[in-house]
Amino acid sequence: MLHADPFAIRGLLGPDAAPGRRAITNEHGIVLPAFSDHHVHLHLIDEQGLAPHGIAAALDLGGDPVALARRPREGFPRISYAGAFLTAKDGYPVGRPWAPDAVWREVTDASTHPGVPGGAATAVDEQASCGASVIKVALNRSAGSVFDAETLAVVVACAHERGLPVVAHVEGEGMTRLALDAGVDALAHTPFSERLGIRQTARAAASQVWISTLDIHGDDPDAAENAVANLAAFREAGGRVLYGTDLGNGERSAGIQTAELAALDRAGVRGPALIATLADPWPGTATTHAVATFVPGPPPGTLDEVPAWLGGATVVPEEEIVRDEH
Template sequence: MTHADPFAVRELLGPGAAPGRRALTGEHGTVLPPFTDHHVHLHLLDEHRLAPHGIAAAVDLGGDPVALARRPKQGFPLLSYAGAFLTAPGGYPLGRPWAPAAIAREVTDASTAPGVPGGARTRVDEQAGCGASVIKVALNAAAGPVLDRDTLDAVVSCAHERGLPVVAHVEGERMTRLALDAGIDVLAHTPFSERLGLRLMARAAAAQVWISTLEIHAGDPDAAANAEANLSAFREAGGRILYGTDLGNGDRPAGVQPGELAALDRAGVRGAALIAALADPWPGTEATHAVATFVPGEPPATLDEIPAWLAAATVVPEEEVVRDEH
């Protein structure tokens, strides 16, 4: 086994990367920070397969808040979650075959007073009371009604009062603009139903974080082209990008998704920037130090090799890895 140059590895993959080995087996490879999939739906996948295939933490962006609150806190993946989608009466994702009733709440009143049935604060308080780290709203004009501006503003205000960021599913004409105008912090998907102009893109890059979810459009060339073009422009404008897959949507094995990585690479999120999107601890501020990502074998020699190489990633205890820092 040829030992890799630590300086070359860091130059290609970022400052958190180092050649290393697993102490128990002696297997050589590359040690990286722990990875997060920033958009999953646990009720649609086998979460126990995430860590063996490279995902140490996950963010559930639409699930039953009571079931998520009752989930055991030990073990991996470490989980943050939004709880239920907050949506307009009759809005997305109500009625979808993949969306049981427990994963959505209709907001029927813009009231910011506590305890009002269907009120904005009531809905936010329920998710927060179940341990939500973020609040998710549905702004899908392509699939039904969306929250009116007063109600959306109330939801955002109530979430921000609790210190919780608001993430939105945006789909349909002018929905990205609505999310920006309302102070939405994060987009659950890179916008895919329209190309954004430069002025709107500059606003988004200054005010929002975007979760990638590019691979879900593999069967829709127009949506795929829109999403990759928008993400490329967002990156060029200085926007912060998070790796996320919408895992549970479609028939994909749990773990790191090479197709998502390849799409990010095509959009210009390459090398150290790609690792940063995977290792970003959002919605937290610090990654767990209990585990690391380990990719066995020789490190990649070029940027082009990185997406496929990462498919072999796994999560290992931090004490099991020995880094070669010299």
């Protein structure tokens, strides 16, 4: 049995952390809420590794909407998805070797009428009819054309009419501002191609959630520095941060990415705030109440140890968990 101080554990890991054990194996450890990765690409990873390595739910941000709609709903990880990227003519990720034709749709008409070929409403309706929980738009000026302000605003309005938030991939100068002006609800990546000013950051913190994806910039120190600085400022301004890895981008095993957690820690998202990014249920469509996160062994002794310690997490059914009552 672990002799862990529950008050110290909550101070390091948040109010829902508790010592406990697995009833079947009698293994002792720390119990936490179920964790989510808010940015993955299932067609590029082995998703079977997610739950054994700590991820109970995942948000696919760019995949074949028909294939995603046909997925079984049982088991873990629970999956929410955007369906296809919506992009401008010849925009990102059209032509990318990792992005087959099924994972993107070119929107070439700002029409709000259903069934118009290339129309904004047509593209949104297709993703919604396939069960999308969010709509994903690509705003990557460095890799092709992007939506003009009018078309983007129509896409966002169509999504909101259907009760769906909009997530944007922003890359290139001015793309975060374009997303903000159009009412985009979330950014798929912390902005990394430019350093945002105080006013723009405050505006984003008041209206958007940001998905972290800090660790994907390992080969680009300038982008990495921009992303960490932007996220730190966003957090200081009261912004809501979600843990997300862009899993499928690069060679990484499925599951919790301790390097992403360490980068969040460097941005000032530490301890209970770090756990909150993992346990946040956004967009709220993947039910995970039947499971918990379990990290075997003793708890971390300091905040500095938390990111690496979380690498031992796994997903365990709630019925198998016995929490320490003291």
